[in-house]
Amino acid sequence: MTQALPPGLSETDHAAIETIRRLAANTLAPAAAETDETASFPAAQLQALAGLGALGMNLPERWGGPGLSAMALAACVEAIAGACGATASALTAHFLATDAILIGGDDPLRARYLPAAASGETLGAFALTEPRAGSNPADMRCAAKRTANGYRLSGVKHFISNGAMADFITVFAITDPAAAHKGISAFVVDKNTPGLVAGLPEKTMGLKGGHVFELSFDCEIPAENRIGTEGSGFRTAMKVLDNGRVEVASMCLGIAQAALDAALGWVRQRQIGGQALGEYQGIQWMLADMATQLQAARLLTQDAAAKRAQGMRFSLEASMAKLFASEAAGKVADLALQIHGGYGFTRDMPLERHVRDLRIMRIYEGSSEVQRNIIARHLLV
Ligand SMILES: Cc1cc2nc3c(=O)[nH]c(=O)nc-3n(C[C@H](O)[C@H](O)[C@H](O)COP(=O)(O)OP(=O)(O)OC[C@H]3O[C@@H](n4cnc5c(N)ncnc54)[C@H](O)[C@@H]3O)c2cc1C
Structure with missing residues (x-):
């Protein structure tokens, strides 16, 4: 639709x-x-x-x-x-x-x-997460130490989407260990930089085409590849993630809407007990709940996007949109699969793919728990 x-x-x-x-x-x-x-x-x-x-x-x-x-x-x-x-x-x-x-x-x-x-001449990747630092990126170990011409970057990032395909990677690393998150800086690392090594793509449950990699760095980076001033990396990463969370919410809307559309088509044609499945009130109520959840998620997402467009602060709205849309979309896709019965469980239909693809939306770019922490922090200031 x-x-x-x-x-x-x-x-x-x-x-x-x-x-x-x-x-x-x-x-x-x-x-x-x-x-x-x-x-x-x-x-x-x-x-x-x-x-x-x-x-x-x-x-x-x-x-x-x-x-x-x-x-x-x-x-x-x-x-x-x-x-x-x-x-x-x-x-x-x-x-x-x-x-x-x-x-x-x-x-x-x-x-x-x-x-x-x-x-589209070049493709980028964004490398914040490390094996020991996902939900709390301030715990990162990746370090960038000053050299005569720039920085020596060393450490490991993992679960990096596009990692091995990317022509350039924005990487976050500690330049001042004593300054906690204010000691994190950001850099651009070019694909062919000696000392940059990508692992094999992870085997994931969903979004199987969206390859994620471990990247290890033992690289010399020119000073002009630092993004902004030393110590500004964490602030940059958080602002980027505000944008990213609106995009994750938007992805949730797209996939869940596809699942709802499939369910609407199915209930019109599937005959059970001499009538179309969509004529049963139990099914109608499921569809009504799915559409309502999706509309609420869409309005939260549009609100966050509108505030972003107006140049207003929108961290709170982005977290609310991502939290609500990812959880609502998971429920909508699950119900859409349920409505398809056994057919929904087969790989001949897109429902099981939608369910698998949506599962990561509650985890990446800040899990649902992390979004709740952010929202609560805004409430309690
Ligand atoms: C397919 C995929 C693509 C990804 N792409 C990228 C990418 O391009 N770039 C990038 O940098 N990262 C990427 N990631 C990493 C992703 O952002 C992290 O996996 C995510 O932030 C969670 O971190 P973690 O896996 O270390 O889980 P952990 O931080 O170990 O969390 C484990 C559990 O603890 C919960 N938890 C953590 N802290 C709290 C708390 N304070 N209170 C309550 N519960 C808590 C979490 O919600 C989660 O349920 C990707 C991951 C995947 C799987």
Whole structure:
């Protein structure tokens, strides 16, 4: 079902959403099952998106983006995820990488990386998580020590989406161990930097095309690849994650809407006891709850996106949107599978893929527990 758009979108926004929806339906959706089945990285899908300028959708025109509003960006991510969750996850990981440079970097660094990333010439990855530091990234061990020409970066990051495919990686490391999170700085590491080694892709439950890797670093990094000032890395990462959480919420909406749409189609055609399944009140109530949960998640997501578009602080709204949308989407997809009965459990139908793809949404970019901590902190100031 085509989703109504929020008010206040420009003509450029509407045109971009329309174009992305068309590509999602015609190119991404038909390839989604095979991408999952073969666990193959969606390189061709990202290239198709790049052809529309979509790899820079999060960037302003000055740096090669189309100048979309945050609401339009959310609607585009929703459409892409509704067609193929793995493609949306790889794309939004690229957005995290470029957001870090946009938010934390200076103009020379932006000029070096952002236009190429916006055009799809290069792909980015965002490396914050470490084996011992996920929910609390301030516990990181990855270190960057000053050398004559820059920094010696050493340490391990893991679960890094796009890691081995990326042309550049934004990496967070400690430059001042005594300053706790204020001693974390961010860097851009180029793909061919000696001492950067990627492991094999992790075997994941869902988003199988959205490959994640362990990356180890023992690298010399030029000083001009530092993003912003020393010690500003943690603040940059948190701002990037505010954006990322609205994108995760949008992915949840897209995948859950696809599951609801499938359920609506199924209950019209499936006959049980001489009538269509959709004529049973028990099923109707399930559908009503699913649509209501989804609409509530969409409004929270649009609220966070609108505040982002207005340049307001939106950490609280981003956490609420991510928390609610990821939990609601999981329930919606599970009910959609239930409505399909045994057919929903088979791999001939997309329901089990939607359920698997959605599971990570409650974990990455801050788990549900971490979102609740953030929301409670805002309440208790
Ligand atoms: C498919 C995938 C893609 C990813 N992509 C990226 C990426 O591109 N870049 C990147 O940097 N990272 C990425 N990650 C990492 C992801 O962000 C982390 O897995 C996530 O932040 C959780 O960290 P953790 O796995 O170390 O879990 P832990 O931090 O060990 O958490 C374990 C459990 O404890 C709970 N918990 C933690 N702290 C608290 C608390 N204070 N109160 C209550 N409960 C708590 C958590 O909610 C969770 O349920 C990815 C992960 C996956 C699986």
